[in-house]
Amino acid sequence: MTTSQEELLPATRRALLHRIAVAQSEGRAPSLAAAVVRGGRSVWHGSRTCEDGPAPDENMQYRIGSITKTFTAVLVLRLRDEGLVDLGDPLEKHLPGTGVGEATIAELLAHTGGLAAESPAPWWERTPGSLRPRLRDVLGEQPFVHPVGRRFHYSNPGYSLLGALVEEVRGASWEEVLSREVLEPLGLHRTGVRPQAPYADGWAVHPWADVLLPEPAEDLGRMASAGQLWSTTGDLARFAAFLVRGDDRVLSAGSLLEMRTPAAPPEPADVATGYAYCLGLEIRRSDGRLLLGHTGSLPGFLACLTFSVEDDVAAVVLANCTSGPLMSEAAADLVRIVAEAEPRIPEPWRPLREVDPSVLELAGQWYWGTRGFALRLTTDGLVSLEPLSGPGRRSRFRADGDGTWTGLEGYYAGELLRAVRRPDGAVSHLDVGSFVFTRRPYDEGSPVPGGVDPEGWRGIG
Known part of the structure; x- marks a missing residue:
């Protein structure tokens, strides 16, 4: 993935800078860095910083917390x-003896495995991973x-189990597996489990005073696969491009589409916001736009x-x-x-190169009924297949070859969608998951379920 600052219009670049400047100032962040990807x-x-001197560039490492879960997925x-x-x-x-083995891999990926949100005290994000050397220490007694x-x-221990599964x-x-199978092929050379200079120090900002307190940067041990990684805006921009397009060296576009498909029912409080969880990705609706990705936090x-x-x-x-x-709002x-200042230019329409006459x-x-x-x-x-007007069931279908x-x-x-033909070869109707679609509403010449009244259509009177 190459970088080209000139591809965005000056007004768009200024609007982006203004948005992160507001986020850093109003959020009182010691530093804030951002990147935008378009077209891969x-x-x-x-970036913005409270310090004198250069602001963080695209190679400055920050901890990314639970964005790590997407890598594990x-x-x-x-x-x-x-x-x-x-x-x-x-x-x-695949991983016997955990005591929670009835949960499926998909359920762990989607946070529907029934596991607790956190490991037993003390809080794993601010204490050494050496306190939890075994999976049973991560899971606890209940x-x-x-x-x-x-x-x-949402379960952090669930993603610790998925990391152990990979191992x-x-x-x-x-x-090792992450580096060999994801980071190296995608060129994410500034992403890893330990910081490498230049990297940002973590701070707590006092809620009622403009003063700072340093936060510990612990090695999370067994919990690493849930939140350990350090990365940069440059590397995460490349990772975002991969999540949209796929890379057959790592994961196909089809498998990434599966990752982006909601796999967990939203909680009642999330229904209004359109939030749901997929397989290692969050999905939410913002200003009518469907957004995927992941948030992350560590002290x-x-x-x-x-x-x-x-x-x-x-x-x-x-x-x-x-x-x-508010990171998710700023990113959205x-x-x-x-998207609004410089809408995506669609690809030119092109006709099919060849077409099967029977298709x-x-x-x-x-018509389905009327x-x-x-x-x-x-x-x-x-x-x-889509309604001629208004809302309704619609779908695209892929040919199966038969x-x-x-x-x-x-x-x-x-x-399944299939064309049902009469003995003479003419198409009688479409069968779509047992629904009969006919060329005319309630076509008397087709096997409409329940039959068609022999007297046909009529008025009232």
Whole structure:
């Protein structure tokens, strides 16, 4: 990924700088650094600092806290893609003896494994990891606080278990596997489990006075896979580009799409904000825009990485204070500023290079009962089915190679679409997950469930 500061208009760059300046000033952060990615490339970097001299650049390390979980999730999805684990496997199958092995890998990724939010006292973020040398020390005597699989409950120990899973299956430390399989291929040379100069010191800012207190920077030990990493705006910009586009050396675009799909039911308080959790990624709605990514915090540090797939814009914001700037709001605003000031220019429309006549004849208008739908062929080789007007069930379908198509989203995700033909070869109807779509409303010549009244359509009187 190359860097080009000139790609954004001067007014856009100033608006971005103004937004982080407000975040640093009002949030009273000793320093704050940010980056914006568009089209898979870093296009802007900005920073503010309370100190005299140069402000942090894109190579200044900060702790990124729970953004680490996204890296761990990528490692687990790699295991799945290689056939070494299945997301539906109970943890016990691969990591026996934890006492919580009934939770599945997917449930741990989505924080629905029923585990406690934190490890037993003392607070793991401000104490050495040597106090918790074994998984049983991380989990405690009562690791479950909810039934397995029933609700979303954010769990740091759950991601400690996933790190241990990676170690067990790979036969190497989580740190080694992460470096070899993610950091090196993506060129994230300034990301790691320990700080390397230049790096920011972590501070607590007094809530009622403009004074500072240094925060300890502990090695988290067994909890490393939940929040250990240090990184930079430059490296996280590259990581954000990867999360949008994929990289077959690390994880395919298809597996990243799976990571970006909500996997946990939102809590009632989150429904109004549109927040949900995926597989190592958070998803939320902001100003009508769907944003994915992850926040992070450790004593002395705050972090946020967020991106909009539709706008193809991502933002990273890092600060070295325990509390202060509202990082998710600042990052969302950086995405919004670019997306609104310089909207994404769509790719040129291009026709299909070739088309199967038996598929082309399916294009056009169909009816489910009396509701009109359109089936379209698109240049990406998919077919889409959507209402002719208003809201309703819509989905794209991928060809299976045997005359059927599989739904990719919405109500029809995973459901089959097939064209049912009469003995003479003419299309009778579409079967979409058992629903019959006909060329005319309640077509008497098609097998409409329940049949069609033989007297046909009529008036009242």
